[in-house]
Amino acid sequence: LKLAIDKQSVHQICSGQVVLSLATAVKELVENSIDAGATNVDVKLKDSGIELVEVSDNGKGVEEQNFEGLTLKHHTSKLRDFSDLIHVETFGFRGEALSSLCALSDSLIVVTCHESAQIGARLVYDHDGHLTQHVPHPRQHGTTVTLQKLFSTLPVRHKEFQRNIKKEYSKMIFVLQSYCIISTGVRITCANQTGQGKRTTVLCTSESNSMRDNIGAVFGPKQLQSLIPFQQMSPGDSIKEDYGLREVDVPKDLFVIDGFVSQADHGVGRSATDRQFFFINKRPCDPVKASKLVNEVYHMYNRHQYPFVALNITVASDCVDVNVTPDKRQILLQEEKLLLAILKSSLIAMFETGVNKISLNHITPAITKDREIGSVSEALPDDEPPKTSIRLARLKEAFSNHQFPGIGSKQSSHKAACSGSSQKKMFSFVSCSKKMTDIMRPPLKSSPSFATIDEPVDEKFWSYKPLVPETESEQHQDRISSPEAKRARHEAEPLAQNSLVDSKNKNASTQLDSPVSIQKKTVLLQFSLQELSKRMQRLQAQKKENNDQEPKYRRFRANINPGENQSAEDELKKEMSKDMFKDMEIIGQFNLGFIITKLKSDLFIIDQHATDEKYNFEMLQKNTVLKGQRLIAPQSLHLPAISETVLMENLEIFRKNGFDLLIDEDAQVMERVKLVSLPTSKNWTFGPSDIEELIFMLSDSPGIMCRPSRVRQMFASRACRKSVMVGTALNTSEMKKLVLHMGEIEQPWNCPHGRPTMRHLANLDMIS
The missing domain is CATH 3.30.230.10 (Ribosomal Protein S5; domain 2)
Known part of the structure; x- marks a missing residue:
C-alpha cells in the first residue's frame, strides 16, 4: 500500500538536498543580495559558521506584500512562467533557498527595508517557513538574513558539520572568492569571530569595475604579476x-x-x-x-x-x-x-x-670600451645590439636544416640514411631504436627476473620480468647498486648481448616443424590395488588438512609485471596485515638484491633496497625537524586572508618543517604573517612556494602533519643513499630485521620513488 508522504516530511527531505554545506548556505544568501542590486555585501560568521551566519546588503529590500511568501517553497519573484528559464539572468530563480534554510536552522531572522519604505521590519520564520513575528525595526535600505545553528535539525549532519568545520569553512571561502572575482561594482567582505574574541576580516574587495582589480584584492598584487x-x-x-x-x-x-x-x-x-x-x-x-x-x-x-x-x-x-x-x-x-x-x-x-623564447644578449668582446660609473669600470659594447627572441620551433628548424658548422658530414650521412619513402623511414627508425635498446639494456647476469605464480619450477622459473619498473631511471639504478655489482654489470655487457642474440636464433629454429622418427618400446609397470588405496587415503587426509588451514580460493593472482604493480599492491593490502611480517620465515637471499621469504605455503620476494629505503624515508618524515636559516629582515608573505587563517591555526606544523613565522593579528589582511626563517639543508633550499603548498594541503587536512613535496623529495634522496644497496650480501639476522621493519611502517608496499618493495612469488601447494 502506497501512502502520500506528509508535507512536513517532504519539506525536510527536499531541504536537506538543496543546502548541503556551509558553502551552499552562504552562496544562496550572497546570490540573493547581488540579485537585489546590492553594491555592498557583508558576510559575518561566528565560530566559522557553527553558531551564526549573517549576510547583510544595501540592495532594494523586500516589499511588505512579499513578507509572507518570502520563505515559502517555490515562491520566487524572478520567474513568471517556465519559458522564462531560457532567458534567466539572475543567480537564483527556484525559490528554494530561504525555505530550505528555515527547515535546517535553529532560527531564521530577516531584517529588511524596501527602497520605497520609511522604516524597516524584523521578520522571524519557523521551520516550515511561516512568518511568526513581524515588528518594525530601524534599518537603511537593504536586507539582513541571520541563520542560527545551521543543520541543527539534522543531528547526524550537524555532528559531521561540527567535526569538519575547518574544511567546510575553507570550501565556503573558495566559493565566496569566485563571487568576489566576478562581481564587478560590488564590495564583498567576510569576517569571522571565534568565541568571545575580536572579529577578523578574511576577505574583502573594493567595489571595482575590473575583474583584474578584484583578483588583486582577493589574492594580492603578487598574483597579478x-x-x-x-x-x-x-x-x-x-x-x-x-x-x-x-x-x-x-x-x-x-x-x-x-x-x-x-x-x-x-x-x-x-x-x-x-x-x-x-x-x-x-x-x-x-x-x-x-x-x-x-x-x-x-x-x-x-x-x-x-x-x-x-x-x-x-x-x-x-x-x-x-x-x-x-x-x-x-x-x-x-x-x-x-x-x-x-x-x-x-x-x-x-x-x-x-x-618558447630564448633571449640572447649579443655582446661582441672585440668592440668594447671602458665606461666609468663612479669608481667602477665596466666593459660595454659601443653599440649595444637589442635583445633578440628566437622561437624554439625556429631553433629546432635551424638544427634540422643543418645550418651549424662542424657537423656537416654527420648530418649529410644521416640525411642520406633516412631518405626514401615513409615506410623506409619507419624501418630505419625501428632499427636505430633497436640498436639503442641493445646498448642501454641492462645485462642479463645482473638483472634479477621473476616467474608468474602458475609456472612450474624449472629453467623458466628464473626468466621472469624484473621487479624494477621499466620507467625507473638508469641513474637511480646505478645509485642503488654496490660498486661490485656495477663492475660485474659492465664486464658482462658484451657477453650478455651475444647470448641474447644466440638465444633468439635458437628459439627461432626450434619453432619450425620438422619430421621426427620415434621408436616405440614396451615397459612393464608394477601395479598394486593395496598400494593405490593407501595412497588415496594419504591424499584425502592431506587435502582435509589443507582445507582446514588455508582458504579455498587463490589469495594471490597478480603477476610480477610492471604493468600490474597497482593490482599487485591492492592484492597485498587486501590479503596481508602488517603483523604477518613477523611470522615470515627467511629462506635466503637471491642475486644479492632480493630476500626470499615464506609465509605458510606462500613464497614472497622482497627488494632489499626498496624496503629499507621506505623504512628510512618514513622515519625521516616522522622524526626530522628541519632547522631554519634566519633571514636578515622579516619577509612579508602577502597571503590571502583565508591562507593566513589556515597558517595561524597550524603554526606547529610549519615550525616542524623549518618555517619560523611572525604573526601580527592587529595588522591589515595580507600583512599579518611574516617569514622570519626558512629551512635549509645542505644544498636544498625552500621558500614561500613551499609555504603555499603546505597551506593547500592543510586546508583539506587541518592539524595533520604533512610535508611539502620538495621536502619529501629531499627525504627520499637521503633515504635512498643510506639504505642497503643491491649487491650487498646479507646474513639471516639482517634480512629478518628488514622484513620486521615492513610491519612497523605505515605504507610498506612501495618505495618513495615508486619501486615495488615485495611481490608474491609462488604457492608451494599449487606447485607440489
Missing part, C-alpha cells in the same frame, strides 16, 4: 579535426571568453588547482571538461605546476541549461566541442608566444 589576459582565437583546422568539427557545423561568434590565466613559465604557476575559477554568463560553475583541458594544455609547457584560472564564458542564454542541480554549478552547454576547440587554440597560441 604572473597573469596574462586571455586572448581568444578561432580554432585551426587540425584542432577542428580533433574535435570532429566541420566548417558548416561551426557557428560564428557563439562564445566570447575573457579573463586571466597564469603564465606558463616554470616557477610561476601553482602547486595545486586551488585557484581555478570558471564562469558562464558570470555564473560560477564547474565545467569539468573545460577545466581538464586548461590544465592539460598548461602541462604541455609547465609539467610540474597548475595555472591560476579566472575565465568568464559569455554565450546566448538559450544555448545553456543552468537548471541541472539545486546549486546550479553543473551546467549543460550546446556546442561544447566548439568551446573546447577555442580554448585549446587560444591557450596554445598564448603560451607559445610567452614561453
